Amino acid sequence: MTSTRDDPRPTKSQRTKAAILVAAREHFARDGYDRTTVRSVAAQASVDPALVIRYFSSKEALFAAAVDVDLMLPDLASVPRGELGARLTRHFLERWEGGLSDDVLVILLRSAVSNEQAADRLRAVFSEQVASTIGALAPRRDAGRRAGLVASQLLGLALTRYLLRLPGIADRPADDVLADVGPTIQRYLTQDLG
Amino acid sequence: MTSTRDDPRPTKSQRTKAAILVAAREHFARDGYDRTTVRSVAAQASVDPALVIRYFSSKEALFAAAVDVDLMLPDLASVPRGELGARLTRHFLERWEGGLSDDVLVILLRSAVSNEQAADRLRAVFSEQVASTIGALAPRRDAGRRAGLVASQLLGLALTRYLLRLPGIADRPADDVLADVGPTIQRYLTQDLG
DNA sequence: CCAGAAAGTCAACACCTGTTGAATTCTGGT
DNA sequence: ACCAGAATTCAACAGGTGTTGACTTTCTGG
Numbered sequence: 001m002t003s004t005r006d007d008p009r010p011t012k013s014q015r016t017k018a019a020i021l022v023a024a025r026e027h028f029a030r031d032g033y034d035r036t037t038v039r040s041v042a043a044q045a046s047v048d049p050a051l052v053i054r055y056f057s058s059k060e061a062l063f064a065a066a067v068d069v070d071l072m073l074p075d076l077a078s079v080p081r082g083e084l085g086a087r088l089t090r091h092f093l094e095r096w097e098g099g100l101s102d103d104v105l106v107i108l109l110r111s112a113v114s115n116e117q118a119a120d121r122l123r124a125v126f127s128e129q130v131a132s133t134i135g136a137l138a139p140r141r142d143a144g145r146r147a148g149l150v151a152s153q154l155l156g157l158a159l160t161r162y163l164l165r166l167p168g169i170a171d172r173p174a175d176d177v178l179a180d181v182g183p184t185i186q187r188y189l190t191q192d193l194g
Numbered sequence: 195m196t197s198t199r200d201d202p203r204p205t206k207s208q209r210t211k212a213a214i215l216v217a218a219r220e221h222f223a224r225d226g227y228d229r230t231t232v233r234s235v236a237a238q239a240s241v242d243p244a245l246v247i248r249y250f251s252s253k254e255a256l257f258a259a260a261v262d263v264d265l266m267l268p269d270l271a272s273v274p275r276g277e278l279g280a281r282l283t284r285h286f287l288e289r290w291e292g293g294l295s296d297d298v299l300v301i302l303l304r305s306a307v308s309n310e311q312a313a314d315r316l317r318a319v320f321s322e323q324v325a326s327t328i329g330a331l332a333p334r335r336d337a338g339r340r341a342g343l344v345a346s347q348l349l350g351l352a353l354t355r356y357l358l359r360l361p362g363i364a365d366r367p368a369d370d371v372l373a374d375v376g377p378t379i380q381r382y383l384t385q386d387l388g
Numbered sequence: 389c390c391a392g393a394a395a396g397t398c399a400a401c402a403c404c405t406g407t408t409g410a411a412t413t414c415t416g417g418t
Numbered sequence: 419a420c421c422a423g424a425a426t427t428c429a430a431c432a433g434g435t436g437t438t439g440a441c442t443t444t445c446t447g448g
Binding site for chain 2: 031032034035109110112113114119122123126127131144145146147148149151152153154155156157159160161163164165166167168169170172179180181183184187188193194
């Protein structure tokens, strides 16, 4: 055996497993679930296709592993009520735009649109992370409604800006977009709803 | 020859061609471009796969034909300025929700996310139809910006409501959604922008 | 009634997919 | 230097894809 446990340096197989995961994220993000092939992921990780299956059992399981995500939403409870919209929107933009970011969000959105399993996953992330965070701010009765509205605007922003790259929204600086969209989110979070 | 022209009853081949198109729209809408197979479209149209190719040359061309769409945007010039948001949002919801509707919008959005050709097409529809309609209302300088914002919210609504079926937005009556989202669109269309 | 065009089918191709089990190479401990 | 066991590759499978060209059926005008 190479090491029983607590070896700080990851074992060889752990490292290639991680490399496969990185390559998989890149491909899933760029091409979506269907167009991503086990062979292309393997090639990019400089590895045999069979190894990908050996480590992850199947393409579906590889996807599930690639998309295990934490939105890292800020704690909105400590934010002044009047800045909620701007704060949440900025966080969202940074999470998408950050060069360091794993491409997990792109993967999830791109794949969820044509893959029911991915859609399940996204709905789960949404209700566990977004809806519950917002639930902490609003009366229970409104929480789902507000969360849905926020999601419709923020995911719409991601869709048009990062996936479709629509002119008029994709070609503007993040700060400008923030200034326009932030107030909408603020309204959805705090405004009286009929 | 069966008829030179202006025969009111479509010829046989025109009818099966149309049937293929209907089947194709249904499959592209439900499954997206990649998962839709020429064979399954042919089967649903009760026709040989080869015929699909014979009539449309290739799967890509079939897709292009299936997605040739007219948003049928209302003429916003005749709408009172204060009702623009509600009017445009209602039109949009009806266009998606209408049982009679061809599934063209679902197809376009679902496919555009993972298919660059479809994305081109959607950007074209957007700039030719949405951006120009809005351009008629706003100063040229703001038009692109407003159109982008409107698209981000309306496509986000479609995404979360019809494709992802997020709870909190998909399970509410259209009128409720209209009441919440309409004012946002109104703001994007008419409000002063910094 | 029948030639010829139109409409549609058949069988096959070349290629690509996820996945498998056996075979091979690599590596660390004694 | 040896060798167990981990790490990885090889070759192949069964099934599905878009597309093609030759063939057959169906229709129609003279």
